[in-house]
Amino acid sequence: MQPNMERRHFLRGAGALITLPTLESIGFRRFASAANKAPVKPPKRAVFLGMGFGVTKETWFPDINQTGPDYELSEGLAPLARHKSDFTVVQGCANQYTNEAHWGSTFWLTGANRYSVPGQNMANSISADQVVAQHLGQDTRFSSLQLNAASLEGHGPGLSLGWDQRGKPVAGQDDPVQVFHKLFSSDDMPLEQRQAAIAENRSVLDAVLTQARRVQLGLSKTDTDKLDEYFQGIRDIETRLKKDEAWLDVPKARAPLDEPEAGLKGKAEIEIMQDLIVAALQTDSTRSLSYRMPGQSLLQSLDLKPSAHNVSHYSPG
Structure with a gap:
């Protein structure tokens, strides 16, 4: 593992790394209690x-x-x-x-x-x-x-x-x-099937988002507010899908x-x-x-x- 692993790369691979202990080689020295002898505070x-x-x-x-x-x-x-x-x-x-x-x-x-x-x-x-x-x-x-x-x-x-x-x-x-x-x-469903299910859900979400954006122009303020609320709901679902994906193999x-x-x-x-x-x-x-x-x-x-x-x-x- 590279000593200077970029934080961006670590976050992208968080689903695979999440079960590992905090390691000094990843670059998060301040979290490594063994390195600085400081007690770990409970979350x-x-x-x-x-x-x-x-x-x-x-x-x-x-x-x-x-x-x-x-x-x-x-x-x-x-x-x-x-x-x-x-x-x-x-x-x-x-x-x-x-x-x-x-x-x-x-x-x-x-x-x-x-x-x-x-x-x-x-x-x-x-x-x-x-x-x-x-x-x-x-x-x-x-x-x-x-x-x-x-x-x-x-x-x-x-x-x-x-x-x-x-x-x-x-x-x-x-x-x-x-x-x-x-x-x-x-979950009894094989990992590959769970990955496919998340991909399918994301595909449906993208299609719905594209359709919603097509009708966005020319709306009244009331309808625009309703659509903004709808977009927020889509973003919330996307956030949940990302979390599900990150924890699939944990x-x-x-x-x-x-x-x-x-x-x-x-x-x-x-x-x-x-x-x-x-x-x-x-x-x-x-x-x-x-x-x-x-x-x-x-x-x-x-x-x-x-x-x-x-x-x-x-x-x-």
């Missing part, structure tokens, strides 16, 4: 948990008047006592542009003004998990991972907690078994847990989804995760009869 990661109808104020939030490291944990946060020095509780934040009580997750990671687009009753913007994915997702197989409860249950419009840079919903997965296989199961990580049982609900579903989140982080499969958690099935698994919606309208005391 930054982010996990977002959405609870739909929300939490009980008196048992979840600490006293807002207690600031600094010596604040007293609330009853709901008490199980995290041994990790208290590792997290910060932020209070007093609210989205002034939405008052939909049943849309607990729609604007939670965006803070968007739903009326920001004239003539539209519902507009959104990019969510925090997708911003994280843009910055931390280049070096992982999956830029982000969106997990879901099977039903909305107070979360509001959206397909997950995630929204892309156009303010469009990002799809999520609600089956722990499917999430497990997405993360850890190898084996998936070995699963640090067994395949989940099918049909888990409520408490058991939450526990296995959170185990999968931890496994995804442990194997560095992704560094940005979100989970839109269930409500009604959780209550049922705890033998609680009221509906999650009715419980959300409780009165303290």
Whole structure:
């Protein structure tokens, strides 16, 4: 390997080199801990948990008047006592542009003004998990991972907690078994067939892009804006195709847990989804995760009869 290998060439061949350790001969001396004796910092990661109808104020939030490291944990946060020095509780934040009580997750990671687009009753913007994915997702197989409860249950419009840079919903997965296989199961399709499939998808994408450009001239501003949004969607697909291509011949990580049982609900579903989140982080499969958690099935698994919606309208005391 040439000592002065150009960065451009390295990036072009990243799919083949990604499983190699960082080598001084590639030229990235600053990343080689063996060379400079500096400890390797763990990568930054982010996990977002959405609870739909929300939490009980008196048992979840600490006293807002207690600031600094010596604040007293609330009853709901008490199980995290041994990790208290590792997290910060932020209070007093609210989205002034939405008052939909049943849309607990729609604007939670965006803070968007739903009326920001004239003539539209519902507009959104990019969510925090997708911003994280843009910055931390280049070096992982999956830029982000969106997990879901099977039903909305107070979360509001959206397909997950995630929204892309156009303010469009990002799809999520609600089956722990499917999430497990997405993360850890190898593809049975031969490499050549997978390469051919990506090439075919790219060919279709190029044809669609060419056709769209033909009608671009002479459009009204409204139609031009719509077409720009369409082009952005095509660019997003192209980005995903490039990532898929880069990871084609890189084996998936070995699963640090067994395949989940099918049909888990409520408490058991939450526990296995959170185990999968931890496994995804442990194997560095992704560094940005979100989970839109269930409500009604959780209550049922705890033998609680009221509906999650009715419980959300409780009165303290």
